[in-house]
Amino acid sequence: MTDNTNSTVVRALEKAWGEIRVAHPDVPAVVMVVASGSSGRSMKWGHYAEGRWASRSKKDSKTPEVLISGEGFQRGGVEVMGTLLHEAAHGIAATRKLQDTSRDGRYHNKVFKQLAEELGLAVEKQGTRGLAATSVPAETAKRWQKTIKELDKAIKTFRFAEGPRGGSKGENRQLLAICQCRRKIRLSRETYDAGPIICRVCERHFEIKE
Numbered sequence: 001m002t003d004n005t006n007s008t009v010v011r012a013l014e015k016a017w018g019e020i021r022v023a024h025p026d027v028p029a030v031v032m033v034v035a036s037g038s039s040g041r042s043m044k045w046g047h048y049a050e051g052r053w054a055s056r057s058k059k060d061s062k063t064p065e066v067l068i069s070g071e072g073f074q075r076g077g078v079e080v081m082g083t084l085l086h087e088a089a090h091g092i093a094a095t096r097k098l099q100d101t102s103r104d105g106r107y108h109n110k111v112f113k114q115l116a117e118e119l120g121l122a123v124e125k126q127g128t129r130g131l132a133a134t135s136v137p138a139e140t141a142k143r144w145q146k147t148i149k150e151l152d153k154a155i156k157t158f159r160f161a162e163g164p165r166g167g168s169k170g171e172n173r174q175l176l177a178i179c180q181c182r183r184k185i186r187l188s189r190e191t192y193d194a195g196p197i198i199c200r201v202c203e204r205h206f207e208i209k210e
Contacts, residue, residue: 010034012154013068016081016147020088024119026095027088030066037069038161043191045072046083047105048090064091070159077152078200081144082121082136089115089134101130108132124196133196138203161191177206 014032021027031053037044046069051062066087072080092115093100100112108130113123116131120140126133141148174186179199185206187197197206 006034008156009073009154012151013080013084016084016151017066017088019144019147020084020119024088024092026092028064028091028095030064030091033065033067034070035067036159036162037067037071043069043071043161043188045069045075045079046087048087048094050094064094066091070157071161073155073158075197077148077150077155078136078141079198080151080155081141081148082134085119085121085136085140086116086134089119089121092118106132126196135196135198135205161188175208177208179206180204 010032013034017027017030017032021029030048037046047065047067049065049067052065053063055061055063066084068080068083072083089112090100092098093111098111098115099109100115101108106129108126110131113131116123116134120137120143121134122137123131124133124135125131174188175192177185177187177192177197179202181199181202181204183199183201183206185197191197192206192208198204199206
C-alpha cells in the first residue's frame, strides 16, 4: 500500500463529484467520505445523507454527505462512477424537494428512476428496494471516460467486507454467477443483492446459478 492512498482516492471522488455538479447544477455540494459499506450480511456501495455535517464556526449550517464504500473499489472506476451518479440522483431530489425514496431510504420510487435516468444511468427493480438497481450504460461510460480513467488510476486498494454475523454456513457460502458470454465469478449473496454486477465484455448482468 502506498502512502496517502485513501486521501488520493477521496480527492479523485471529490473531483468526479465536482464534474457531475458542473454537468448537473442541481447536484449539491457534499462532504465526501470513504468508509465501510458492509455490516453483517448487508452491503451497500454508497449513500447520500442530508445535513450530516456542519461548520464549527457556523453550527447551523448543514451539508449533505456522500459515502462511498471501500468494499466497492474492487469493482473499478466504471462502477464507482455509477455509485457517484446514483447518489447524485438522490442529491438532485433533495435540491428539488422531491421524495425519491421511502422506508428509511431503502425503497426507490419512480421519481428516483427519472432522476437517475437524467444522469445517464440504467435503472432496474431490485427486490424490496424498488427501482434501486442502477448501472452505467456504454454511452454514459463513454461520456465520463476521462473521469472514470482518473478514478481507476486513484483506486489502488479496496476494503475487505465485514464477516457475517451468525447464520449457517449454507447462508454464507459463495455463489456462482454467470453472464451471457459464460464468464464466471463467485461472490456472496449480500454482494450480489447489493446491486447489479455487469460483465464489460458482453454488457449483460451476472446471474446467480444456484
